[in-house]
Structure formats: structure tokens, C-alpha cells
Amino acid sequence: xxxxxxxxxxxxxxxxxxxxxxxxxxxxxxxxxxxxxxxxxxxxxxxxxxxxxxxxxxxxxxxxxxxxxxxxxxxxxxxxxxxxxxxxxxxxxxxxxxxxxxxxxxxxxxxxxxxxxxxxxxxxxxxxxxxxxxxxxxxxxxxxxxxxxxxxxxxxxxxxxxxxxxxxxxxxxxxxxxxxxxxxxxxxxxxxxxxxxxxxxxxxxxxxxxxxxxxxxxxxxxxxxxxxxxxxxxxxxxxxxxxxxxxxxxxxxxxxxxxxxxxxxxxxx
Numbered sequence: 001x002x003x004x005x006x007x008x009x010x011x012x013x014x015x016x017x018x019x020x021x022x023x024x025x026x027x028x029x030x031x032x033x034x035x036x037x038x039x040x041x042x043x044x045x046x047x048x049x050x051x052x053x054x055x056x057x058x059x060x061x062x063x064x065x066x067x068x069x070x071x072x073x074x075x076x077x078x079x080x081x082x083x084x085x086x087x088x089x090x091x092x093x094x095x096x097x098x099x100x101x102x103x104x105x106x107x108x109x110x111x112x113x114x115x116x117x118x119x120x121x122x123x124x125x126x127x128x129x130x131x132x133x134x135x136x137x138x139x140x141x142x143x144x145x146x147x148x149x150x151x152x153x154x155x156x157x158x159x160x161x162x163x164x165x166x167x168x169x170x171x172x173x174x175x176x177x178x179x180x181x182x183x184x185x186x187x188x189x190x191x192x193x194x195x196x197x198x199x200x201x202x203x204x205x206x207x208x209x210x211x212x213x214x215x216x217x218x219x220x221x222x223x224x225x226x227x228x229x230x231x232x233x234x235x236x237x238x239x240x241x242x243x244x245x246x247x248x249x250x251x252x253x254x255x256x257x258x259x260x261x262x263x264x265x266x267x268x269x
Contacts, residue, residue: 004107004115004130007060011105011117012128014055018048018103019121022088026122027097040091045069048087048103056083056105063107066237068206074235082108082233086206090181099123104183106209111231116210118187127187127214135217137191144220145192148248150174150256153195156185161200166260182242186211189244190218196245196253200225200262205237211244221250225257 025044032042049069057065060083064076067085076082083105088094090101099122107115118127127142129135135142147153151172159176177194179185182203188194190211209232212222223229225241240262243253 007107008115008117008128008130010056010059011107011115012126014052015103015105015117015119016126017055018052018087019119021051022048022094022103023121026094030095032095040095041069042088042091042095044094045088045091049085052083052085052087052103052105056085064233066205066233068204072237076233077235080109084108084113084205084209084232084237086183086210089183089207090179093180098180100179100184101181102184102187104206104210106213106232108205108209108232111233113209113213113232116213118183118210118214120184120187125187127190127211129190129214129217131213131217133217135190135214142191142218144189144215144218144246145195146246146248147195148252150249150252153249154193156188156194156197157199167256168259169256171256182207183211186215186222186242186244189220190215196243196249198225198241198243198253198257200241200257200260203239203242205232205239208232208239208242215244220244220246223250223254225254225260225262227254227258 030042035041064079064082086104089104093100102118102120104118106113114131116129127137153174155174156177162171185197189197215222222244225243230239
């Protein structure tokens with residue numbers, strides 16, 4: 001078994017530093033502009049991205065780099081290990097002063113996340129996981145919930161999605177938990193604060209890679225909506241959809257989502 005201890009120590013330190021850096025901007029007047037496609041980016045996103053890249057790439061020059069806020073360098077496709085980074089996932093929440101954002105970093109080896117750190121500095125929630133070593137929140141082991149039924153579950157998702165006329169059968173009542181950050185939604189599943197999370201629009205690798213490992217190491221399952229596994233660091237670093245939950249609830253959700261045919265859409269941040 002590969003020992004990622006040094007990489008994990010580096011990653012955890014860098015992500016904690018990113019949180020401290022982001023809080024200097026949080027709930028202050030900061031520069032915000034729109035990227036192509038209309039998604040917001042702030043000076044905090046860029047500052048955190050530069051910090052993480054300097055810390056991680058300087059220490060590991062042989063690793064690839066894939067980040068939301070850095071122009072893609074396809075040299076990553078030739079590297080066995082790649083840092084997959086979202087400097088601030090949930091920029092809208094960050095800009096609005098809502099504590100529903102996080103920093104997400106995954107170390108991906110041959111398309112599979114092997115180490116991950118996810119930090120919400122506004123709530124002081126630090127999630128981390130290493131392949132085959134479990135997941136932790138602030139140092140304490142975490143597990144997904146044992147819920148089996150969809151009815152009454154705590155679903156971290158975009159509520160109106162479940163009212164779409166494309167569904168053959170109406171969804172049962174659920175408690176919908178809405179968070180701007182996709183990664184944070186999955187982290188809530190890992191800790192049991194939510195029972196499931198799902199999205200049926202295209203997502204980028206940096207939205208999912210870190211949280212994917214954290215959920216799986218907490219005993220959950222993460223797939224596309226049709227049950228196919230997610231593979232990272234491909235030429236187009238995107239995933240068609242995601243579905244995350246404990247094994248029994250994942251199976252129940254998959255019975256509904258697996259027959260849906262999605263149209264290809266540009267990824268949202």
C-alpha cells in the first residue's frame with residue numbers, strides 16, 4: 001500500500017492556510033467579476049488559488065495541477081499524480097457572506113482520488129480522507145447515515161430538480177438542504193448531516209474529486225446518476241452528474257435516476 005503521509009501533511013497544511021487567507025476577505029468589500037458563462041469569481045478565489053499552487057507545486061514539482069482558477073495545462077495528462085483543486089467552491093455564498101463554501105483539494109492517482117482535504121473555515125469544519133484509511137471531520141472518524149428510504153431523507157440538492165416533469169413518478173417528500181458548494185454538500189453526506197446529495201447537470205472534476213473520496217471513505221457510494229463510476233483527470237475534466245449516499249439509499253435513488261437520459265451541458269462551477 002502506498003504511503004501518502006507526506007503528501008497528506010503538505011495538503012492539510014496548505015488547505016488550512018488557504019482557510020486563514022480566505023477569512024481575510026470574507027464579509028469584506030472585495031472585487032468580484034463574472035467569468036465566461038456568468039459564474040462569479042473574486043479576488044479571494046485568485047489569491048487562494050495562487051497560494052495553493054505555490055505551496056503544492058513547489059513541494060511536488062513532478063505532480064500535475066488542475067484547478068478551477070488556473071488555465072488548464074494538458075501536461076497533467078502525462079502525470080501519474082495530479083492535484084485537483086477548487087480554491088473556493090461556493091463563490092456566490094462566499095461573496096454574499098453565507099458560510100456555505102469550502103476549499104477542496106484532492107490528490108488523484110491514475111484517475112482515482114487517493115487523498116483529500118476539504119475545509120469550511122467559516123464553520124471550522126475540516127474534512128479529510130486517505131484511501132483505505134477512513135474519513136475524519138476535525139480529527140474524528142465519520143460515517144454516512146444508515147438511512148434506507150428516500151421518503152423523509154435529508155437531501156442536499158437543488159430542490160426544483162425534483163419537480164421536473166421528466167420524472168415518471170413523483171418524488172416522496174424530502175428535507176431539502178441547499179448549499180452553493182457542491183463539495184460541501186457531499187461532505188455533509190460523509191458526516192451524516194445529510195443523507196444524500198445529487199446533481200443532474202455536468203460538474204467539473206474540482207467540484208467532486210475531494211468530496212468523492214471523503215464520502216467513500218465514510219462508507220458511502222459516489223457515482224454518476226446512472227451508477228457509473230467517476231474517473232478524474234481526463235482530457236475533458238468533467239463528470240456528467242453525481243449521486244452520493246449510503247449504500248442502501250444510493251441503491252434506492254439509483255432505481256429512480258438510472259433511467260434518466262441527460263443532455264450534454266456545459267459544466268457549472
